[in-house]
């Protein structure tokens with residue numbers, strides 16, 4: 001039998017785990033403007049897949065809509081429907097292709113679809129007269145992943161012609177646009193242009209052409225394209241010095257409140273595996289952020305967290321829900337204090353770009369991993 005005590009009403013819950021991603025939508029809009037200028041006025045298909053690279057698909061999508069994006073690109077039908085449910089009215093394109101069974105749903109919700117291979121062409125031709133959907137023919141110009149191969153175009157040209165009334169665009173995707181050696185990217189461009197010509201000769205001349213992602217735009221690999229397809233730079237992140245030179249502003253900060261602080265003597269070990277030993281008396285702050293939130297386990301004993309203008313080391317192993325930060329004994333830290341784990345200052349040692357470098361990965365991986373259980377707070 002439960003005791004009377006356990007039947008008592010639950011106390012009102014506090015705000016919850018004090019971990020939040022703060023996203024400045026005005027910065028997203030300013031980044032869009034910078035990219036529109038860099039792309040010399042070409043239309044922008046803004047890539048908001050993977051929950052807008054962890055920033056929140058609907059709020060970011062709506063901000064990009066206000067900011068003048070031509071359309072939004074997502075990976076899957078589910079992501080497209082999420083945008084529609086969130087009130088986004090812009091064109092939305094599904095980059096990952098779509099099975100024929102899902103065409104009626106895409107049609108109802110006005111979603112556009114990338115054609116990523118020849119396998120569904122016949123089924124699409126049967127469905128589109130009654131369930132119209134705009135198509136973008138994705139060409140495999142060298143990515144080796146999705147896309148129609150240039151060598152298979154002659155054989156499938158009759159099927160592509162049948163789909164011409166619904167074909168809105170032709171697209172490709174760069175494999176090496178971050179590489180200072182642009183030879184392969186230029187080869188992809190040449191392949192793309194050759195395919196456009198072959199399609200044109202067959203009478204297929206869709207209004208849109210788009211091949212350049214963020215780095216392709218920064219390296220001006222957009223040629224005669226009508227549109228570009230940036231993702232990363234919209235969030236103010238970049239792998240290239242050209243991107244920093246544009247003044248892109250990182251839009252996201254990851255902030256955790258201090259849950260506990262305690263003073264410990266020298267020799268105290270912290271966390272799983274006892275990988276940190278306090279070299280002198282110090283304070284240890286515990287924050288409710290762990291690898292389940294997307295804060296990588298291998299940042300333990302490597303990264304810093306920022307508190308009242310100081311950078312302090314993240315010590316010990318990062319665990320599933322918590323991490324620990326070492327502060328000097330005289331540091332003025334108390335439960336509830338915010339600590340910045342991902343800084344929006346690109347020069348800070350804990351900026352997303354710097355942390356990605358430290359880990360030997362790319363900024364995409366760090367923001368995309370931010371779990372949906374983290375509260376998102378939007379500034380506008």
Ligand SMILES: Cc1ncc(COP(=O)(O)O)c(C=O)c1O
Nearest residue numbers: 047095173213214229230231232
């Ligand atoms: C087909 C396609 N286009 C554009 C992008 C945007 O790339 P980036 O974030 O490098 O600008 C992606 C992202 O992976 C993609 O898959």
